Amino acid sequence: MGFDERAKNYDTRSKEVRAKVLGEHLVAQWKKYPTFPKSILDYGAGTGLVTIEVGPAVDVVYAYDESKPMVEKFKEKLTDRGIENIKPIDDIEDIPEMVDCVLSSLVFHHIDDVAAGIKMLLKYLKPGGLFSLIELDTDDGTFHGDSINFTGHNGFDRTWLKEQFEACGLENILIEKCYEGDKMIERKPHHYTMFSITGQKPEA
Numbered sequence: 001m002g003f004d005e006r007a008k009n010y011d012t013r014s015k016e017v018r019a020k021v022l023g024e025h026l027v028a029q030w031k032k033y034p035t036f037p038k039s040i041l042d043y044g045a046g047t048g049l050v051t052i053e054v055g056p057a058v059d060v061v062y063a064y065d066e067s068k069p070m071v072e073k074f075k076e077k078l079t080d081r082g083i084e085n086i087k088p089i090d091d092i093e094d095i096p097e098m099v100d101c102v103l104s105s106l107v108f109h110h111i112d113d114v115a116a117g118i119k120m121l122l123k124y125l126k127p128g129g130l131f132s133l134i135e136l137d138t139d140d141g142t143f144h145g146d147s148i149n150f151t152g153h154n155g156f157d158r159t160w161l162k163e164q165f166e167a168c169g170l171e172n173i174l175i176e177k178c179y180e181g182d183k184m185i186e187r188k189p190h191h192y193t194m195f196s197i198t199g200q201k202p203e204a
């Protein structure tokens, strides 16, 4: 089942709890850089679980996702909660300004060509801005064992992902563990860990 079909029931209590931890972690990580971002592009924002957690820390978040049903669910949440500084965009090219930070949480393991994905997103990032991913550590395939037709990466080796960042010109790279938990797969708990990786686009 893809994200279009999962959108309606995507949010669960455990994903909400995890998103809160991830949001707090990201804000703490961004504080370690000289300038805290005011504007964010959240790429693959889904139903906005993480977006809604980081939103209060910044002026504006532009949120894009290729799955329209995920975006519809996200828009309902924004309306229900009266959130005004998170702006879903239908087409990434519609973003009205370059941003201080690009964030992508649990999306890049769905993207075949990681370096091409990073380079595409760097077009929207200001010089000196931050590029942050949340990702799964390398996994034996069990994590996505319940996803039919999953053809992405079974998590990432942190060193390999850092090399992709460096090859794309990102500097001052920081990698930190940000979450661990259990996912029930065929009624058995599967333990997994996640990390964040942030790099800075060189000043022009």
Ligand SMILES: C[S@@+](CC[C@H](N)C(=O)[O-])C[C@H]1O[C@@H](n2cnc3c(N)ncnc32)[C@H](O)[C@@H]1O
Binding pocket: 003, 019, 043, 044, 045, 046, 047, 048, 049, 050, 064, 065, 066, 067, 070, 104, 105, 106, 107, 110, 111
């Ligand atoms: C696992 S969900 C994560 C959603 C959200 N970032 C979070 O952390 O809760 C992955 C999301 O990435 C989106 N996605 C996957 N590949 C994408 C791509 N190439 N471009 C944009 N969105 C993508 C999916 O539609 C889905 O909403």
